[in-house]
Amino acid sequence: MFERIVSEDGRVRLQLKGALDAARWAELRPGLEVLAAAPGGDVVLDLTNVRFIDGPGVGAIGFLFKRLRARHRRLLVTGVSGQPLALLHDHGLDRVLDLPRAAAPAAPRGGAVALGGI
16 A cells, blocks of 8 residues: 655655555555545655556545535656556656656556546
8 A cells, every 4th residue: 555654745645666566556545536536735645655556546546636625725756657657658748747758668558547538
């Protein structure tokens, strides 16, 4: 689940580890719902130690992004690279999350994820 959760400079930093897949999403969803509904500042999602994301993982990031945006808060994603970065690019989240445009390897194709016009 979370490797570490810290509050810093009015932001909450979530450091994830391992894979962000369907099983992990099921574990994370209740906590992300509470976090998104709570008053507060921006949320930093640190994906430095995440090596794999699948469709539900992309959906989890989109879920958190949309709920924070509805409350005039931001989701900042840091440390993303490799397959996770490529998949976020494939789904267009690089634009809304201001991710680097650096060349990324092609993401393996999996289940399609609709992010509701983010």
